Amino acid sequence: MARILTYEEKDTWIHRLSGVTKLVFFLLWTLTSMLTYDTRVLLVMVVFSFVIYSMSRTKWRQVGSVLKFIAVFLVINLIAIFFFAPYEGVNIYGSRTELLHLFGNYTITKEQLFYEFNVMIKYFTIVPAVFMFVVTTNPSEFAASLNRIGVSYNIGYAIAIALRYIPDVQDDFTQIKHAQEARGIEMSSKASFMSRVRNMASIIFPLIFTSMDRIDVVSNAMELRGFGKHKKRTWYAGRKFTAADYITLAVTVLITVTALVITFYDGSRFYNPFL
Amino acid sequence: MTPIIEFKDYTFKYRSQVEPTLRDINLNIYPGEKVLIVGPSGSGKSTIAHCMNGLVPFSFAGDSTGTLRIKGEDPAKLGIFGMSKLVGTVLQDTNGQFIGLTVAEDIAFALENDKVPQKEMFQKVDEVANVVEVDSLLSHAPWELSGGQKQRVSMAGVMVDDVEIFLFDEPLANLDPATGKRAIDLIDKISGTRKATIVIIEHRLEDALYRDVDRIVVVGEGRIVADVKPDALLAGNVLIDQGIREPLYITALKHAGCTVKEQSRPQHIESMELEPYKEQVRKWFKGAAFEKKTLNTESALCVNHLDFSYVEGRPVLKDIHFDIRKKEMVSIVGKNGAGKSTLAGLICGFLKPTSGAIYLNGEDISDQSIKERGEKIGLVMQSPSQMISKPLIFEEVALGLSVRGVPEEEIKERVYETLKICGLYPFRNWPVSALSYGQKKRVTIASILVMNPDVIILDEPTAGQDYRHYTEIMEFLKSINEKFGITIVMITHDMHLMLEYTDRAIVIADGQLLADDTPANVLTNEVIADKAYLKKTSLYDLAVRCGIPEPSQFVERFIHHERGQREGGGRNGKNSDL
Numbered sequence: 001m002a003r004i005l006t007y008e009e010k011d012t013w014i015h016r017l018s019g020v021t022k023l024v025f026f027l028l029w030t031l032t033s034m035l036t037y038d039t040r041v042l043l044v045m046v047v048f049s050f051v052i053y054s055m056s057r058t059k060w061r062q063v064g065s066v067l068k069f070i071a072v073f074l075v076i077n078l079i080a081i082f083f084f085a086p087y088e089g090v091n092i093y094g095s096r097t098e099l100l101h102l103f104g105n106y107t108i109t110k111e112q113l114f115y116e117f118n119v120m121i122k123y124f125t126i127v128p129a130v131f132m133f134v135v136t137t138n139p140s141e142f143a144a145s146l147n148r149i150g151v152s153y154n155i156g157y158a159i160a161i162a163l164r165y166i167p168d169v170q171d172d173f174t175q176i177k178h179a180q181e182a183r184g185i186e187m188s189s190k191a192s193f194m195s196r197v198r199n200m201a202s203i204i205f206p207l208i209f210t211s212m213d214r215i216d217v218v219s220n221a222m223e224l225r226g227f228g229k230h231k232k233r234t235w236y237a238g239r240k241f242t243a244a245d246y247i248t249l250a251v252t253v254l255i256t257v258t259a260l261v262i263t264f265y266d267g268s269r270f271y272n273p274f275l
Numbered sequence: 276m277t278p279i280i281e282f283k284d285y286t287f288k289y290r291s292q293v294e295p296t297l298r299d300i301n302l303n304i305y306p307g308e309k310v311l312i313v314g315p316s317g318s319g320k321s322t323i324a325h326c327m328n329g330l331v332p333f334s335f336a337g338d339s340t341g342t343l344r345i346k347g348e349d350p351a352k353l354g355i356f357g358m359s360k361l362v363g364t365v366l367q368d369t370n371g372q373f374i375g376l377t378v379a380e381d382i383a384f385a386l387e388n389d390k391v392p393q394k395e396m397f398q399k400v401d402e403v404a405n406v407v408e409v410d411s412l413l414s415h416a417p418w419e420l421s422g423g424q425k426q427r428v429s430m431a432g433v434m435v436d437d438v439e440i441f442l443f444d445e446p447l448a449n450l451d452p453a454t455g456k457r458a459i460d461l462i463d464k465i466s467g468t469r470k471a472t473i474v475i476i477e478h479r480l481e482d483a484l485y486r487d488v489d490r491i492v493v494v495g496e497g498r499i500v501a502d503v504k505p506d507a508l509l510a511g512n513v514l515i516d517q518g519i520r521e522p523l524y525i526t527a528l529k530h531a532g533c534t535v536k537e538q539s540r541p542q543h544i545e546s547m548e549l550e551p552y553k554e555q556v557r558k559w560f561k562g563a564a565f566e567k568k569t570l571n572t573e574s575a576l577c578v579n580h581l582d583f584s585y586v587e588g589r590p591v592l593k594d595i596h597f598d599i600r601k602k603e604m605v606s607i608v609g610k611n612g613a614g615k616s617t618l619a620g621l622i623c624g625f626l627k628p629t630s631g632a633i634y635l636n637g638e639d640i641s642d643q644s645i646k647e648r649g650e651k652i653g654l655v656m657q658s659p660s661q662m663i664s665k666p667l668i669f670e671e672v673a674l675g676l677s678v679r680g681v682p683e684e685e686i687k688e689r690v691y692e693t694l695k696i697c698g699l700y701p702f703r704n705w706p707v708s709a710l711s712y713g714q715k716k717r718v719t720i721a722s723i724l725v726m727n728p729d730v731i732i733l734d735e736p737t738a739g740q741d742y743r744h745y746t747e748i749m750e751f752l753k754s755i756n757e758k759f760g761i762t763i764v765m766i767t768h769d770m771h772l773m774l775e776y777t778d779r780a781i782v783i784a785d786g787q788l789l790a791d792d793t794p795a796n797v798l799t800n801e802v803i804a805d806k807a808y809l810k811k812t813s814l815y816d817l818a819v820r821c822g823i824p825e826p827s828q829f830v831e832r833f834i835h836h837e838r839g840q841r842e843g844g845g846r847n848g849k850n851s852d853l
Contacts, residue, residue, distance in 0.1 A: 182649035217371035
């Protein structure tokens with residue numbers, strides 16, 4: 001079975017970075033991208049995003065299906081903005097350059113197009129960063145580095161173990177679904193939406209019970225091997241902060257500050273080419 | 276010498292139960308010993324294991340009297356973590372206990388919890404990985420491993436701790452016969468090189484005895500019934516009385532009228548002194564009745580040159596071809612991951628074949644949906660909890676009919692009738708949760724049976740069941756096969772099952788059909804057994820060593836004799852009803 005959006009081991013400088021470094025980068029990057037509407041800043045960020053994305057040597061099959069989903073969502077989002085707020089751009093940029101009258105109260109304006117273009121490139125700045133974080137971060141190493149910066153190892157391990165058992169639960173789900181389908185419970189699009197929701201229960205309950213059995217075994221196995229014995233623990237997959245980590249963090253902070261200074265320099269989050 | 280494990284007048288009662296599970300246990304195990312603990316389900320053998328590793332009383336609370344000392348210490352005072360330094364436990368569920376995201380991390384888990392520095396960890400992990408031969412798999416994720424490999428990782432995971440006692444809780448339960456053999460071999464190796472004390476809990480006696488053990492402790496109804504050397508145990512009758520399956524060659528010798536003597540060293544068929552018995556076995560072989568079953572010629576399920584692959588160019592199944600006749604009981608066997616479950620998926624329509632076709636009663640069902648096929652081909656999953664989705668027994672059994680819009684009155688009638696057949700009628704209004712495992716299994720079979728299928732496919736119907744439950748489930752299946760003429764196909768790696776209950780075995784190895792023959796022929800053929808990760812039956816060795824030229828004939832006769840006995844009132848009344 002192909003596993004989408006999961007960590008894959010590769011030897012690049014991005015993979016070698018500590019999980020915490022990548023988390024900090026991811027958070028600051030997303031924050032900046034959400035705050036700014038400065039087109040110049042966004043364009044630079046897009047280019048930067050794609051450069052590091054290609055450096056991470058992420059393959060299409062690792063992210064492809066999720067990307068398609070996001071693309072559809074993006075299109076819906078853009079259309080919806082136009083229909084719910086056709087003159088948002090006009091309000092923001094304070095001018096109105098009409099291009100084409102559609103119908104009723106809907107006219108395409110240059111300002112609106114520019115505004116929606118900004119929304120679109122925001123996606124392009126964030127999406128590669130998300131993908132990269134997920135597919136280049138070894139969950140165990142991530143748990144270890146979270147622990148090092150003071151987060152309780154229980155939380156870190158909870159994340160790691162969830163990732164460990166997600167494929168198992170997925171397999172259980174498919175098996176149970178098949179067995180119930182064979183009994184005549186229709187899960188395909190042939191059934192109405194409501195009956196599919198109701199039929200879902202006949203998969204969810206067995207899934208919960210098998211998962212409970214699993215939890216029993218896992219918690220006993222963990223305890224028998226001394227999990228929770230001490231306040232601290234060491235990590236096989238742990239990694240020390242290297243020079244690359246410090247440099248990355250410094251660069252990340254620098255980019256964030258610069259981007260925000262440029263954005264808010266003139267007192268508005270928007271870059272206005274119509275002045 | 277002072278014992279490393281010492282139970283003295285030990286009685287234990289779980290808090291949730293009224294009666295004690297263990298009563299007056301007196302048991303000494305000495306350093307370096309290798310002890311096998313056997314007993315039927317519910318005998319208390321697992322509780323003994325839990326007492327040794329500290330799960331009792333720390334995870335399973337209860338009250339105890341008497342004393343228990345592990346290396347002179349009281350487990351209740353040492354705590355579960357203190358115990359984990361003395362006793363390393365390998366659990367039955369090889370997948371469930373795999374905690375780490377990779378092999379290396381899983382092995383290192385105990386070290387991590389002990390704050391061992393990373394450098395030292397790397398070294399130790401490499402060292403033990405070498406011992407159990409998983410060193411080439413260190414960066415593999417659990418889903419890339421086979422059951423046997425996972426088990427070896429678990430062994431490594433307790434070995435890093437330098438424990439003095441190794442406790443194996445049903446190590447054979449989830450493994451195919453050849454992998455099980457390898458596991459027993461590895462346990463033997465650990466006991467030899469590490470000078471560790473080994474305790475194995477298992478009910479598959481013959482497989483567990485593949486390598487020498489020093490003593491066998493038999494547990495029955497919470498008490499120790501026997502604590503003797505293997506040779507002495509096999510010469511006595513304790514096993515049968517406790518409902519534990521004897522090694523097949525012992526049973527065969529008894530059928531032949533021999534009294535097995537301790538002096539003959541019956542622990543291994545290869546080294547047993549057979550001279551006193553040979554003549555009698557040969558005589559029995561000549562006289563034993565044997566009847567060739569006439570096969571029905573009408574086809575029930577025909578798989579016609581089936582190919583399947585998930586990814587083009589990497590076939591999972593290649594040119595699978597067989598024809599199952601009406602009213603047959605057939606087993607599909609082969610090692611874990613050979614493609615058996617994929618085949619079931621193709622038959623039920625969860626997967627689409629790359630080429631080839633499947634015929635049901637002579638009719639091509641390639642175009643039928645899962646639901647349509649489900650009306651004629653029922654699939655029973657391995658664990659009842661994978662299927663049961665309704666709180667009440669009646670609702671659960673009625674599910675398949677009610678989703679098909681069968682009128683209420685008819686549903687009631689058919690469900691009641693099915694419940695009567697399955698012996699579940701008195702419980703019809705009970706919640707499913709109040710039933711035992713065997714009864715739940717019956718509920719899942721009933722919920723399939725109610726739809727009047729032509730064929731029932733069962734995935735590992737007896738996995739993890741002791742001899743008594745095994746016999747109950749199988750006799751029940753046999754009865755519905757005989758009474759209603761339902762064709763039964765079982766996917767299994769239980770060799771006893773294929774030998775005793777099926778007329779034909781379809782052997783699949785590495786995605787190809789390796790054999791389609793009587794189980795007796797399959798299990799006496801070394802080449803097939805090796806390729807399919809099966810194990811030659813010990814009856815074969817017995818026949819050969821007694822100078823019988825047709826070992827597979829001998830096996831046939833043995834099975835025939837066994838079946839005759841079972842039909843004649845069961846063995847010592849152990850086929851009690853649920």
